[in-house]
Amino acid sequence: MDKRTIEVLELMLQKLNKIDEDLSDPQILSNVENIKKLNKDRGAIIDVCEMYIEYKKVDQSLSEAKSMLKSEKDPEMKEMAQMEIIECSEKIDNLVLEINSALLPKDPNDEKNSIIEIRGAAGGDEANIFAGDLYRMYTRYGEKQGWKFTVLDQYESAAGGFTQISAMVKGKKVYSKLKYESGSHRVQRIPKTESKGRVQTSTATVAVLPEMSAVEIDIKPSDLRIDTYRSGGAGGQHVNTTDSAVRVTHIPTGIVSASQDGRSQHDNKEIAMTMLRSRIYDAMQLEAQTKADTLRKNAVGSGDRSEKIRTYNYGQNRVTDHRINLTLQKLDQIMEGNLEEIIEALIKDEQKRLIELNND
Secondary structure (H helix, E strand, O other), rough: OOOOHHHHHHHHHHHHHHHHHHHHHHHHHHHHHHHHHHHHHHHHHHHHHHHHHHHHHHHHHHHHHHHHHOOOOHHHHHHHHHHHHHHHHHHHHHHHHHHHHOOOOOOOOOOOEEEEEEEEEEOHHHHHHHHHHHHHHHHHHHHOOOEEEEEEEEEEEEOOOEEEEEEEEEEEOHHHHHHHHHHEEEEEEEOOOOOOOOEEEEEEEEEEEEEOOOOOOOOOOHHHEEEOOOOOOOOOOOOOOOOEEEEEEEEEEEEEEEOOOOOOOHHHHHHHHHHHHHHHHHHHHHHHHHOOOHHHOOOOOOOOOOEEEEEEEEEOEEEEEEOOEEOOOOHHHHHOOHHHHHHHHHHHHHHHHHHEEEEE
């Protein structure tokens, strides 16, 4: 571990010891706000401090084993020392990786709920059917995570699937895992609509946006144009005889959101505004990332909607994530929501890249 990182960790350890001292001080304990702040500060550093304490113990054991290897003449003792060196070295490598990852700046959106938007793209009916398959895959994955999916807006395709579907996903660390799914997903298979048995390549796009509150994204009422219309028809789940569907346009950016599946015009307006805030935030982030080319090049995919991130080959039961050159021969399992292996690999790859960037 480099000297700079050790200095940072020693300061954090000193801070933890001071917090623990303060938490045993009766005078400080008499103030509830002080207790809350101290516990919050402690919670922010305790995990990395415990890893560093373990690192110091293992590093000490490694030094002792190396000394034993040099001083001992007994072959059995030297063999024991050599085994201890190997074991400690492996532990240290793992701890260094974990500590470096823990010290990286946290994405402030990782703990947030998310809006996932899936659209059929190139490939006509087959693209829409694939969009439906992707939505099912994510809902199955969400079930395993204990997440809740609520459809915000959907336009069903006559052949099956969706031309577009948007859903709110609520649960623990939703954005931290789903954020890697933004991009263009390509499918290679024989479509249900293909009578001659030819393999077709189609695409669907996925956008994952963190849920943003009205406080985080302040939108002036004067910047909005709100239109109401009758819901139902193509893509609607029901037909209303009143103008309950709502379309909201953010005039400065031209960003539009709409909802027709709520129970009332009020519900649809709330849903449309929720999607609008997330879309405006997403547009702001993409603009900022475009200006900061270095960050964009070092990220795990840019999140650009046109970027092909993954291919699903049904004939070979194969999934390939092009960002990290990961290929798995288990498409059938992945489409049932078993995405953990892919997402964990993407998280680790991003952490590795960020660590390298941080150490430059």
